[in-house]
Amino acid sequence: MAISIVLADxxxxxxEGLRVLLDAQANFSVIGEAADGRSAVKMIIDRKPDVAVMDVSMPSLNGIEATRQIVxxxxxxxxxxxxxxADRRYIDGMLKAGASGYLLKNCVTKELVTAINTVVKGNVYLSPQIATTVVNHYLCQTASSPGIASDELTDREREVLQLIAEGLSIKDIADMLHIGKKTAESHRRNIMQKTGIHSIAGLTQFAIREGLIQL
Incomplete structure (x- = not known):
């Protein structure tokens, strides 16, 4: 039976390039594509593919948060x-969220094919550059940086934080997440209390530091 795949980028x-490359493999079948994290979550939960190839940086909902919701x-x-x-923040975020593999976009087709076959068997696949970053990070963990990390926020708070950092108003955030304006304001207030950051500029810098958005 063919391995079913959803592409999110x-x-x-x-x-388009990934679809052509993967569909050329005899045992692979690309069954869907998503252009943002929210669409990816819905598609993957609905279609239940064997594998999802997920971009880390996407608008509205990044790959880390999308992965958390899918898991x-x-x-x-x-x-x-x-x-x-190959930044540690992105690698850490995706692996903690439940990803089974991490590759760089400059990988060759053969490596992606190997990664897919590896994770389907229940194993983890990291490209060589990523494996080096992960090992170095754990060797240096004793020198952890001070301050709150984004994984101390709730899933919803991280969603709201990303949208704030992307420049959305509280009303727009409430509409996008299908919640009340007061609820969105409450999430923003909780984020500020937990992080000790009380400006939009500061929250944006925090979101960039934590890999929730990119410059």
Missing amino acids: DHHIIR AGSTKTKIIALSMY
Whole structure:
């Protein structure tokens, strides 16, 4: 039986290229594409593919938060992060969220094929550059940086934080998340209390530092 795959990336040309490459494999079948994190979550939970190839940086809902929601949805889909960034924040975020693999976008087709076959068997796949970053990070963990990390916020608070950092108003955030304006304001207030940051500029810098958005 073919391995079913969903592609999630906000760049159409990347999704198109990945589809062509993966559909050329005899045992792979791309069954869907999503251009943002929210669409990806819905599609993956609905279609239950074997594997999702997930961009880390996407608008509205980034790949880290999308992965958290997919894993929380009890789907058995294995998630492979595909990113331009070998930054520890993104790697840590995706692996903690439940991803089974992390590759850089400059990987060759053979590596992506290997990664998909690896995670389907229940194993983890990290490209060589990523593996080095992960090892170095854990060797240096004793020198952890002070201050709150974004994983101390709730899932909803991280969603709201990303949208604030992307410049959305509280009304727009409430509409997008289908919640009341007062609820959105409450989430913003809780974020500020937990982080000790009381300006939009400061929250934006925090979101960038934590890998929730990119410059």
